[in-house]
Amino acid sequence: MNTTIKFRLSFMMFLQFFIWGAWFVTMGTYLSKNLSAEGAQIGQAYETQAIGAILAPFIVGLIADRFFPAQIILGVLHLVGAALMYMAAQTSDFTGFYPYILTYMVLYMPTLALVNSVSFRQMNDPSSQFAHVRLWGTIGWIVAGMLIGYVLLWESAGLLKNTFYLAAGASALLGLYSFTLPSTPPQNKGEKTTIRDILGLEALGLLKDRNYLVFFIASILICIPLAFYYQNANLFLNDVGMPNAAGNMSWGQVSEVLFMLALPIFLKRYGIKATLLFGMFAWVLRYTLFAYGDAGSGIWMLFLGILLHGICYDFFFVSGQIFTDYKAGEKIQNAAQGLITLATYGLGMLIGFRLAGFVYDSNALEGGAHAWQNIWLIPAAIAGVVAILYWVAFKNEKIDNVEV
Numbered sequence: 564m565n566t567t568i569k570f571r572l573s574f575m576m577f578l579q580f581f582i583w584g585a586w587f588v589t590m591g592t593y594l595s596k597n598l599s600a601e602g603a604q605i606g607q608a609y610e611t612q613a614i615g616a617i618l619a620p621f622i623v624g625l626i627a628d629r630f631f632p633a634q635i636i637l638g639v640l641h642l643v644g645a646a647l648m649y650m651a652a653q654t655s656d657f658t659g660f661y662p663y664i665l666t667y668m669v670l671y672m673p674t675l676a677l678v679n680s681v682s683f684r685q686m687n688d689p690s691s692q693f694a695h696v697r698l699w700g701t702i703g704w705i706v707a708g709m710l711i712g713y714v715l716l717w718e719s720a721g722l723l724k725n726t727f728y729l730a731a732g733a734s735a736l737l738g739l740y741s742f743t744l745p746s747t748p749p750q751n752k753g754e755k756t757t758i759r760d761i762l763g764l765e766a767l768g769l770l771k772d773r774n775y776l777v778f779f780i781a782s783i784l785i786c787i788p789l790a791f792y793y794q795n796a797n798l799f800l801n802d803v804g805m806p807n808a809a810g811n812m813s814w815g816q817v818s819e820v821l822f823m824l825a826l827p828i829f830l831k832r833y834g835i836k837a838t839l840l841f842g843m844f845a846w847v848l849r850y851t852l853f854a855y856g857d858a859g860s861g862i863w864m865l866f867l868g869i870l871l872h873g874i875c876y877d878f879f880f881v882s883g884q885i886f887t888d889y890k891a892g893e894k895i896q897n898a899a900q901g902l903i904t905l906a907t908y909g910l911g912m913l914i915g916f917r918l919a920g921f922v923y924d925s926n927a928l929e930g931g932a933h934a935w936q937n938i939w940l941i942p943a944a945i946a947g948v949v950a951i952l953y954w955v956a957f958k959n960e961k962i963d964n965v966e967v
Contacts, residue, residue, distance in 0.1 A: 564686050568745060572682050573699035575744060578737040579678050581703035582641075583671070584816070585730040586648070587612075588708060589809050591798050593723035600657045602927075606920030608657075609794050611665045613916060615672030616909030620766065620902050622673045623680075632748050633684075637677045638741030640670045645734035652727035672908060676900035681747045683888050683896060690885055691827045697881055698823040705816040712810020719807065766891070766898035774957055775890050778839070781953040782883060782903065783911040788846050788942030788949075789875075790915025795923060796853075799935055804858035805865060815872030822873035826881060835886050836957050842878030843950035845871050850943035854936045880907060 586593075594600035594608055626636055644667050651663035678700075679693075686692045707729070711717050717725050770776045800808035829838055849871040856864030883903060891899030922941055926934040 564692055568685050569692075569696060571744060572685060572696045575678055575681070575737070575740065576696055576698075576700035577703035577706075578733055578740065579674065579703065580700035581707045582644075582730050582733045582737065584704035584707035584813075585711065585733065586726040587793070588797055588812060589711065589718060589723050589726060591794060592718070592801060592808075593726070594657065594660070595798065596721065597723060598655070598657050598660060602924045603920055604657050604661075606794060606916050606923075608661065608664055609790070610913060610916045611661075611668040612672065612793075613909050613911075613913035614665065615668035615670070616904050616907070617913070618669055619673040619676055619909070620898060620905045623676045623898065623900070629749050632746055633677045633680050634741050634744040634747050637674055637681065637744070638738045640674050640677075640738075641734045641741060642738035644670050645731045645738060648727050648731035648734060652724050652731070672904060675908070676904050679884060679888075679900045680896055681744055683900075684747050684893075685745055689888055690830060693885060693888075694823050694826045694877075694881060698820050701816045701819040701823060705813045705820070708813030708816065709810050712807045712813065716807075718809045765895045766902040768895075769887075769890055769899060769902065772890060775886075777953065777956045778883065778886065779903075779906050781839070781843075781949055781957075782879075782906040783914075784949040784952075785843055785846065785879060785946060786907050786911025787915035787918060788850065788946040790912045791850070791919045791922075791939070791942040793912075794916055794919045795938065799853065799938075800865065802933065803856075803865075803935065805862070811866070812869055814866070815869045818870045818873030819876055820873070822877045823881065826877050829878070830882060830885070834959060835882060836959055838878050838882045839957075840950060840954055842875055842880075842882070843946060843953065845874040845878070846946035847943050847950065849875060850939045850946065854939035854943065883907070 590608060591605045594605050600608070623636075647663050647667040647670070651660055651667065654660040654663065682693060682696050683689050711726060711729075715722075715725070717723055770779060796812065797808055800811065805811060826838070829841075849868045852864040852868035852871075855861065856868065858865070884900065887899050887903045888896065919942075922938055923933065926937045928934060
């Protein structure tokens with residue numbers, strides 16, 4: 564992979580996650596304060612991510628693996644997404660907002676697998692090269708959060724509607740840019756399409772591998788506590804009085820960049836089992852810190868919980884994408900990336916958002932306050948149980964003389 568290709572892929576990743584970071588983190592606060600949405604409605608809005616992720620493998624597995632180049636599909640989806648983001652910002656109540664955000668996420672979530680596929684196809688050593696490209700996605704998320712929280716001050720000024728306009732503009736730019744990316748033609752073009760192909764069953768064949776099945780199930784379960792963070796963290800930090808919560812949350816992505824650089828070394832030295840396990844236990848520590856921290860003398864606990872995001876995300880989700888690509892091979896690469904998107908952002912988070920909404924409403928106090936300690940200890944316990952079960956069930960193996 565030459566320097567020019569690396570730069571082009573890195574810019575693609577930057578825009579991909581800048582778009583998501585521009586509106587997703589503060590959506591709960593926006594819906595609560597601007598559209599007077601209830602907790603169940605906020606959960607419903609975040610569930611659109613899971614619905615999109617569940618559909619993603621079928622969209623990507625059928626179209627990208629069979630008919631059209633991945634970069635062309637990526638461009639079309641982002642151009643349509645730009646229009647949907649713009650329309651979502653025009654609405655004045657949740658009833659009008661929801662259909663736009665639902666349609667948008669059905670189109671956006673497949674693009675997560677597509678940018679991975681475009682990247683992996685240009686690499687001869689994804690285990691060491693992918694992390695350095697993917698970190699620019701993290702930088703994009705950081706820039707979006709700090710721009711909104713520290714520079715434009717939209718959160719404190721009550722102008723979060725503008726985040727959707729910002730995302731729309733970035734989506735239009737990525738849509739056009741995608742058409743210039745290196746050609747990523749379908750691997751299985753010309754082959755007869757069967758029901759097995761349409762349903763992506765060739766990627767489901769990966770689950771016959773015992774270790775991958777354990778990893779797949781752990782991916783679903785660990786995303787239940789992850790959903791608590793996406794849905795509640797910004798609301799929580801604002802409720803306890805942390806100023807510029809969106810900007811402060813971006814420091815989690817700063818740590819993500821640092822740990823992304825360390826990931827290839829950690830993977831090669833300790834293997835995939837230890838890497839994933841380290842990431843899972845980090846979720847336990849993070850939520851425990853949130854449970855007992857506050858905006859006064861305990862504010863260091865809140866910041867430390869935010870900074871743990873690098874370990875929580877990189878050591879589980881990014882290493883999981885690399886593991887999936889290694890297991891799948893080129894023929895079902897796109898469908899396999901769609902499969903892991905389904906497991907993490909789909910099934911796990913769908914369950915997680917439902918549970919997070921229930922726990923949030925169940926811990927409501929008088930005057931609109933919430934018992935946040937109870938809310939955070941529940942996902943901490945879930946993450947701990949998942950980590951222990953994975954520790955026992957996942958077996959080390961040797962592939963090409965590298966322990967995974």
